[in-house]
Amino acid sequence: MDVVFNQLFAGLSMASILLIIALGLAIIYGTMGVINLAHGEFVMLGAYATWALQNFVGLGVVTALPLVFVAVAAVGWIIEKLMVQRLYHRPLDTILATWGIGIILQQAVRLSVGAESRFVKGPELLSGNTEIGALVMSNYRLFVIAFSIFVLVGSWMLMTRTEFGTKLRAVIQNRGISECYGIESKRIYSITFAYGAGLAGIAGALITPLFSTIPTMGTGLVVDAFLVVIVGGLGSLIGAASASVLIGEATALLSAVMNDTLGRIAVLAGIIILIRFRPRGLFPSDTRN
Amino acid sequence: MNSRFFYDLIALALFSAVIILGVPALMGYDGFELNTFARYLSLAIVSMALALSWGTAGLLNLGQAATFGMGSYVMAMHLKLRASDGLPDFMGWNNVEKLPAVWVPFESLSFTLLAGLLVPAAVGGLIAIFMFRARIAGVFVAVITLAFLVAFQLLVIEQQGLTGGQNGLTGLAPLTLPGWTVDTYSVSFYYLVAGCLTVALALGVYLSHSKFGLILRAIREDADRTRFFGYNVATYQTVIFCISAALAGWAGMLYALVLEFASPTYMGVSFSLAIVIWCAVGGRESVLAAAAGAIIVNVLEGRLSDVFVEGWHMLLGIVFVLVVMFMPRGIYGVIVDVVRRLNEARRGGRENAAEEALLPATIQTNRER
Secondary structure (H helix, E strand, O other): OHHHHHHHHHHHHHHHHHHHHHHHHHHHHHHHOOOOOOHHHHHHHHHHHHHHHHHHHOOOHHHHHHHHHHHHHHHHHHHHHHOHHHHOOOHHHHHHHHHHHHHHHHHHHHHHOOOOOEOOOOOHHHOOEEEEOOEEEEHHHHHHHHHHHHHHHHHHHHHHHOHHHHHHHHHHHOHHHHHHOOOOHHHHHHHHHHHHHHHHHHHHHHHOOOOOEOOOHHHHHHHHHHHHHHHHOOOOHHHHHHHHHHHHHHHHHHHHHOOHHHHHHHHHHHHHHHHHHOOOOOOOOOOOO | OOHHHHHHHHHHHHHHHHHHHHHHHHOOOOHHHHHHHHHHHHHHHHHHHHHHHHHHOOOOOOOHHHHHHHHHHHHHHHHHHHHOOOOOHHHHHOOOOOOOOOOHHHHOHHHHHHHHHHHHHHHHHHHHHHHHOOOOOOHHHHHHHHHHHHHHHHHHHHOHHHHOHHHOEOOOOOOEEOOEEOOOOOHHHHHHHHHHHHHHHHHHHHHHHOHHHHHHHHHHHOHHHHHHOOOOHHHHHHHHHHHHHHHHHHHHHHHHHHHOOEOHHHHOHHHHHHHHHHHHHHOOOOHHHHHHHHHHHHHHHHHHHHHOOOOHHHHHHHHHHHHHHHOOOHHHHHHHHHHHHHHHHHHOOOOOHHHHHHOHHHOOOOOOO
8 A cells, every 4th residue: 555655646746747847838839839849958958057056156956946947938038039930830840940949959058068967956955755654755856746736826827817818818819819909929929938938947947856967858858748738738737737647647656567668658558549539638728720 | 744743753863863873983882981871871761751641641750760660670680580599699688588479480581571561561550540540630640659659669678588678689690682691881782772762762753643642632731621522531641651651661671781780769759850850851742852851961960970079960950940940841842942933034924824833833732730
């Protein structure tokens, strides 16, 4: 029984990481229909920014978060202005172009920082474990779970409770009419892309104590995040959240039953079958046609 | 025969002349240089295979590397058996005592050559039936094939006793065809690969100009309308997926021969997207352009990595982004545009709508919705 609880916690921890990575991707995909394969590299940039802030400025992972968010959002904003903006009418081409951007970012980091793995220290305050009976939970992972819920709620508030969110949803529903009402859809798109990139940066910062920070860390992450977004449904925040919990828990439990690799293969097979029968995801929202 | 077909036949003849006659002469019949070029040519086959499914039918297959990898493993399994008496060495290391049943038929050369085409085709066909019966299209095809690729690569790495795991299959014997032991550093081996590419391209050009190809293009433009005309869209999509997978398997077999090993990296996400890059740079609408794209990018990669040891990968990324942004139809699109401009200038005011319609560039192809 203890094994089950520990695996459930491991699954939840994985889900929280998936969620925080996929959230930015879901927002970008849902708003603009852009499949951003450079998202993994935004995560990687966030991780390296955290490493740099810790090494050269002496900030901790948590205190660095706002700065990392702003830095990666700025990178995203520039990329949107330079490139993505020209490709809105060619959604499949964005897959290719953002993959190219990913290569460039990856190489830029490899050339400037180096290919070797970088170490980032987790916060002292969160270093221990919380034990309930035989269930051992790392405090830092608990923090990540809490933080991912916070980011989810924050994004939801941003989308539904602010003027920006209202404008964004208007643009998603009908770009032309929104522009007639004086909403600058280009600006909305830029900000949204930057916000999504910033979220990826935060994800990168949060996972640094758990993953090894290397230039290629993003490639695997983006595939997972991409699958979460598709399973969750086009641009649906609640879909992304439930899909990450589903995929995280399924991976953890199946890994315990079989082994890590076979568990992952089984989950991928499940995802393929799910997309086949529900191509619009678990929570399809009827926006953007 | 319309003018498009005529142009393509000329281009095909030129292309084969260059790779069969031009390149060996240019390389001074040097076995080592030609071996490198044979590698590019085998990659050109997988790139043109992608052009068939992506450019013609509009199915972006991000899992092309999986079928390519199957071909390379099929070939490598045969050569590995030839290299070892009884049990291949890595099986011993993984405590496999008896040759697994799936390995046994690969003793036979003819079985291997058939399996290299049919296994990928069958797998591609199964995925295609699975997807296209449900009318999955657009980005979801990309997602499903990508997920399949990741799962398949994991499976290959996991089954160490069968596949050699992370190391792949190394220490292969040279291929022995009846009466010919293939030396991969010989000029005749180069001709073998160049011949394969020419045949594959001829098949591709024929397919894209046949009625079959026309219907595929109709499906790409508007699947629903094609369906209303009474065509079974899923069947057409499945068939082209199978053909594309078989060609990728063929390319994989040649690739394993050239490099003399098979590795799970052939089935990686990066490699699969690299195929997409080659195809896009050359021009996905034409199999010839896609093949040329693969050769050009790989030659550049070879040259650039000599000059800029560190930065070539970055240059490649920049070039690719620029191509996607400013040359969405690849090099092919640029050539077609130039030809059209020249034609317009030559004809001056005598615009003829019927004649116009026959010219390649006026056939609207790049509409993605």
